[in-house]
Amino acid sequence: MTTNGGGGAPVAPPPAPGYQPGRRERLELYSAHVPFTLKLVAVWAVILAILASLFAIADFDTAWMLDHAEFIARGITWTIVIAVFAIVLACILALLGALGRLSRNAVAVGVTGFYTSFFRGTPLIVQLFLIYLALPQIGLALGDPWLDILTLDVLTAGVIALGLNYGAYMTEIFRAGIQSVGHGQSEAAEALGMTYRQKMRRVVIPQAVRVIIPPTGNEFIAMLKDTALVSFLGVSIERMEIFRRAQLVGKADFRNLEALIVAALIYWGLTTVFQYFQLRLERRLSKGYVRGTAGVAVAGERAAPAG
Amino acid sequence: MSVSEATDWLDLRVEGLKKSFGSHEVLRGIDLSVGKGEVVVLFGRSGSGKSTLLRCVNFLEEPTAGVIEVAGIRVEGGGLRTKAQRERIRQLRIRTGMVFQEFNLFPHRTALENVMEGPLTVLHKPRREVEATARELLAMVGLPDKADHFPIQLSGGQQQRVAIARALAMNPRVMLFDEPTSALDPELIGEVLSVMRRLATELHMTMLVVTHEMGFAREVASRMVFMYEGEIIEEGPPAQVLGDPQRPETRRFLEAVL
Numbered sequence: 001m002t003t004n005g006g007g008g009a010p011v012a013p014p015p016a017p018g019y020q021p022g023r024r025e026r027l028e029l030y031s032a033h034v035p036f037t038l039k040l041v042a043v044w045a046v047i048l049a050i051l052a053s054l055f056a057i058a059d060f061d062t063a064w065m066l067d068h069a070e071f072i073a074r075g076i077t078w079t080i081v082i083a084v085f086a087i088v089l090a091c092i093l094a095l096l097g098a099l100g101r102l103s104r105n106a107v108a109v110g111v112t113g114f115y116t117s118f119f120r121g122t123p124l125i126v127q128l129f130l131i132y133l134a135l136p137q138i139g140l141a142l143g144d145p146w147l148d149i150l151t152l153d154v155l156t157a158g159v160i161a162l163g164l165n166y167g168a169y170m171t172e173i174f175r176a177g178i179q180s181v182g183h184g185q186s187e188a189a190e191a192l193g194m195t196y197r198q199k200m201r202r203v204v205i206p207q208a209v210r211v212i213i214p215p216t217g218n219e220f221i222a223m224l225k226d227t228a229l230v231s232f233l234g235v236s237i238e239r240m241e242i243f244r245r246a247q248l249v250g251k252a253d254f255r256n257l258e259a260l261i262v263a264a265l266i267y268w269g270l271t272t273v274f275q276y277f278q279l280r281l282e283r284r285l286s287k288g289y290v291r292g293t294a295g296v297a298v299a300g301e302r303a304a305p306a307g
Numbered sequence: 308m309s310v311s312e313a314t315d316w317l318d319l320r321v322e323g324l325k326k327s328f329g330s331h332e333v334l335r336g337i338d339l340s341v342g343k344g345e346v347v348v349l350f351g352r353s354g355s356g357k358s359t360l361l362r363c364v365n366f367l368e369e370p371t372a373g374v375i376e377v378a379g380i381r382v383e384g385g386g387l388r389t390k391a392q393r394e395r396i397r398q399l400r401i402r403t404g405m406v407f408q409e410f411n412l413f414p415h416r417t418a419l420e421n422v423m424e425g426p427l428t429v430l431h432k433p434r435r436e437v438e439a440t441a442r443e444l445l446a447m448v449g450l451p452d453k454a455d456h457f458p459i460q461l462s463g464g465q466q467q468r469v470a471i472a473r474a475l476a477m478n479p480r481v482m483l484f485d486e487p488t489s490a491l492d493p494e495l496i497g498e499v500l501s502v503m504r505r506l507a508t509e510l511h512m513t514m515l516v517v518t519h520e521m522g523f524a525r526e527v528a529s530r531m532v533f534m535y536e537g538e539i540i541e542e543g544p545p546a547q548v549l550g551d552p553q554r555p556e557t558r559r560f561l562e563a564v565l
Contacts, residue, residue, distance in 0.1 A: 187367050188411035192425040192477060193401035202428050206415050289414060289459060 058257055065258040068249045072262045075242035076270070082158050082227045082241060087220045089163025090170050097171030098178055099200070112171065119168035125229055127165055132157040132233050155239060158230035166223055173215045177208035210285045217278035221271045228267075242266050316342050317376075318480045318513040319364065324373035324384065326359055333359045335537040337373070341481065344511040348524040348545075351534035352560060357517045360534070361485050364515065365403045366396045378402045378480040401429060404474030404482040408489050410466040412458040418445060418469045419454035425477045437476075444472040448502050464495030468502050475506075482506065484516040496520070503527070521565060525549055533557045 021029065031039075093115075100112030119127065132152060139150030152160065181204045189199040231244035240248065242263050250259025319341040326334040333356045341347050349357040362368040363384070364375055370384025380399045382392070412421050422441035426432045445451055448468035450461075458466050467487055474482060484503065488496040500523045506512040507527045518524065524531055524545055531548040533541040535556045541548060549565075552558045 182411075184407060184409055184411040185413065188405075188407065188413070190367065191365055191400060191403070191405035191407075192473075193397050193429045195397065198428050202424065203413055207413075210415075289457075 061258055064255050069262050072245045075240055075245040078241040079227045083224045085159045086162035090166035093167025094170035094174040098174035101175050116168045116171050119165050124165045128161040131161045154233045154235045177212035180211045181207045221274055318343050320376040322374040325371045327371045333537050345529045346507045346514045346527050348528040348531045349517045355534040356537040357534045358485055361483050361517050365400050402480045404479035406470050406474055406484045406487045408486040410470045412466055414458050417455050422472045422476050444475055448472045463491045464498045467499045482512055482514045486517050
């Protein structure tokens, strides 16, 4: 057989007796025996080795990095505080936004439509500066109590801007989650005599949460990184988050590469940790959707024939 | 809220009910009364409007015209709803139990929690009392040991029996069954029908049932109602309707299904 049936492309002739595979072929055969995981580890090792050699050329100061890592890492608290408050705000806004988009009330549809359109249509950094710098100007024009109210400190402005921006994007996530709950569920709730609020709170939203959690986790991880934008507003040293701290020490000692690498590693570590928690939460939420997760009796039934 | 007199013996009354989907008229003026403890079976070809009629009774479908009255609560169909009217519909629903073809149990709650949901959330009854009643109801539908199972861990027949218990937990005046066995494998139909039979014969529950199970109808129904193209064209006791149908449409339908 010299050709295969389909394309008629020539196929390598069978090895003659005493055939010696070439070097390339031997390598291929050898590679097939190496476990995939081992190969992955090797690839990562090579990438890190290349990076390390680049750093070495750039006169990378590991000692300086270790010395200043703690100072930069102290920003973790503020990074997480900003991200957590902002994601809570974003979830509240997204829920209200989704309910508004899905309602038949003109006010609700109009307000949420304006909200999502504006905050998805303008850059986050612009929104950040608008809230921090432009609001006090409006406060000034409005007079006495408003100037105080609308003059926000940096972290509050950051939380509000991030919350508003992410809430606008997450409105779509929440809306899709709510719509993913079958119409039969709504009817069952209504047939029991539930009000709209009861139906949403007891039946629809708990089921929508399952669909909403994974993309919301992604949003939180993205937000964790976007907290770095808050540093552009400038804060006092004890309230600086990771990126601002890295910039500060990096510039002072002209060790920008080292400082930024530390910041990047910290962000990377944080996101990895939160991804792990997200995975666990998703598993827990599948309760009631996977056969045999919660049923003691189900396990009993399986065991019965054996005993 | 006007509670009409002289209808004490009635649990459900439908007057001049009309329903259109766009230009298509599905119900063309239905009049139907169901007395206390009566079991009325609606039957007819698919598309004859029997499910729509049932769904109009608790306003899952908004009637185009006509009046629905359950346990003395009258609601007129058609038009826009004010808050007060929506509340009256809710009161009517509280007194009406509904069992769906597709069960529609709440998948995120156990069987017991499904049964407890209505009395807890809607009627605001104390949890301890609600749980005791819910366990009794699960026992009544033959599932005392499945209280902590989630719906996905139950067979279709078991899910439908939990759904019946869930509707009963509201202590309704009328139970509506919308083809309760149509989504079930043949071997599971019997267990659901036997629960429904007990409701009728032992609890004297007022029931309006859409079903193709003619054997069940013959045995349990007080009255059978044949629907044809959005109208009731024949009704009477099962022996008469099944044994000696008057209308050729009824006869043809029965010949096809029996």
